[in-house]
Amino acid sequence: MGKNKEFTGNVISDKMHKTIVVHVTQLKKHPKYGRIVKKNIKFKVHDEKNIAKIGDLVRIEETRPLSKDKHFRLTEIIKKAGAAAIELKDEPI
Numbered sequence: 001m002g003k004n005k006e007f008t009g010n011v012i013s014d015k016m017h018k019t020i021v022v023h024v025t026q027l028k029k030h031p032k033y034g035r036i037v038k039k040n041i042k043f044k045v046h047d048e049k050n051i052a053k054i055g056d057l058v059r060i061e062e063t064r065p066l067s068k069d070k071h072f073r074l075t076e077i078i079k080k081a082g083a084a085a086i087e088l089k090d091e092p093i
Contacts, residue, residue, distance in 0.1 A: 004062040011056045012042070020047045020072060022060055039058065046073040055081025 009024035026039045044067075045060050052058055057079040060072045 001038050006059060006061050006075070007043070007072075008057065008059050009043070011052050011058055011081075012053055014050075014052060014054055018047055018050060020045050020052045020058075020074070022058060022072075023058075026034075044069045046070050048074070052077060053081060 007024045009022040011020050012023045013021040022043050022045050024041045059075045061075045063073045
């Protein structure tokens with residue numbers, strides 16, 4: 001049997017229960033013209049423990065179909081997203 005496909009991408013949505021949406025960008029050489037072509041794909045990924053958040057860099061792996069759209073599972077979180085929120089301090093005038 002062949003090895004399962006693995007991709008690395010960014011989490012763009014975590015609003016579903018135990019499911020995240022991962023955006024993957026692939027660079028491939030066109031078979032006829034030889035030009036590098038960028039392809040963007042979104043995958044629905046199974047996240048059993050709900051640990052991935054928006055902005056995280058994750059590695060995903062192909063698995064058996066888990067639902068109509070989910071065919072991948074979360075393998076690891078490579079890099080957590082930084083603190084996106086900035087605190088505003090109230091200063092007296």
